Amino acid sequence: MSDRTYAILGTGALGGFYGARLQKAGLDVHFLLKSDYEQVNKYGLVVESKDGDFTLPKVHAYNDVEKMPRCDVVVVALKTTQNHLLPKMLPSVVKDDGVVLVLQNGLGVEEEVAEIVGNVTVSGGLCFLCSNKVGLGHIHHLDYGQIVLSEYTPNYQPAGITEMMQQIANDFESAEISIELAEDLLLARWKKLVWNIPYNGLSVILNARTDELMAYSYTRQLVEQLMYEVAAGAKSYGRIISDRFIQTMLDYTVKMKPYRPSMKIDYDEHRPLEVEAIFGKPLQKAQAKGVNLVQISCLYHQLKFLDARGKEGGC
Incomplete structure (x- = not known):
């Protein structure tokens, strides 16, 4: 022992x-x-x-x-x-x-x-x-x-x-x-963002659990597009995330029990959201390499609004 x-x-x-x-x-x-x-x-x-x-x-x-x-x-x-x-x-x-x-x-x-x-x-x-x-x-x-x-x-x-x-x-x-x-810790961090960015962000913005996001073709397609944007951010640092890994994350979530991601729980409980660590820092890192992650940027600005409104007691 x-x-x-x-x-x-x-x-x-x-x-x-x-x-x-x-x-x-x-x-x-x-x-x-x-x-x-x-x-x-x-x-x-x-x-x-x-x-x-x-x-x-x-x-x-x-x-x-x-x-x-x-x-x-x-x-x-x-x-x-x-x-x-x-x-x-x-x-x-x-x-x-x-x-x-x-x-x-x-x-x-x-x-x-x-x-x-x-x-x-x-x-x-x-x-x-x-x-x-x-x-x-x-x-x-x-x-x-x-x-x-x-x-x-x-x-x-x-x-x-x-x-x-x-x-x-x-x-x-x-x-x-x-x-x-x-x-390679940096590759591992980007790979975790493949899951964290779409499911944490969309669960708050769309008020949905993971199973609900995967049940509709429109949201599933959006999840996949966001995952590929994360892969583009990783690639700007020389870290390659394969199509197979993205498919594994999609399959993994379909099999998962219905779940509220941590950011959704924080939002529902009126707690501060981890917007900067999960969205802001990856955007900043990618932009430093000349890569614009457009859909992730859209999520980031929406979440910053919701986070700020929550702090003001408006939600």
Whole structure:
């Protein structure tokens, strides 16, 4: 059994699920919570899962990052809308020879973290997970769960498969979490956007679940067009996303249980939307290479309007 310690910053649908699975497997896990703190501190975490329900009656729960021990692996599972908090969080909780594992959506998030933690190893994880937080300390895992793990290097040069990546992958696999190791984090990030951009954006704008978007030829065609625009953005950085991968993402979503993507849930709950990380940064990166992603730009401006109106209390 690994003796690595884990900190989970953001114990929601994603961080709570993966952290709970790691603790269930016997690893030492420490959870940072906000609104759920009192509940989880007293009663632990409850996970309903397609792979089997379980409860952790006692967990290491904290409502202040300064009270957390320094850990070997710090998992950033906050929404990117909260990344302005990371400069105060990360230095106190990650060991000098530790790893920050960024389990967030979007592009360029590891760059931001690397600027905060200096020489600490930074890795990115792309989560293919259908999971919702349905109550205080209560997570409902609907489907999937795989993580694509890759190490960050300056300018996103491919890092290959490092020993540290393999060690972390072994910990997650001991918790029955499927892990794929990727040599090129930037390619992995663009590939995740193939799914995130159409389904997160259209679910908000059209008020639709994934199954509804795939049920009509008009919206399915729009999803596919957006996926090919993401591939064009990736190509501007020398990363090739195949037609086969796009078809796999379409097939994957058809087979998925009806699902509200994370941005749709945030919109319905009147929370800030991750528009910049998922849409703004890819647009900016592609434009820097002279590539205009017209349909993604259209989604971006609509979502910025809806996000701003939501902040003003108009929705």
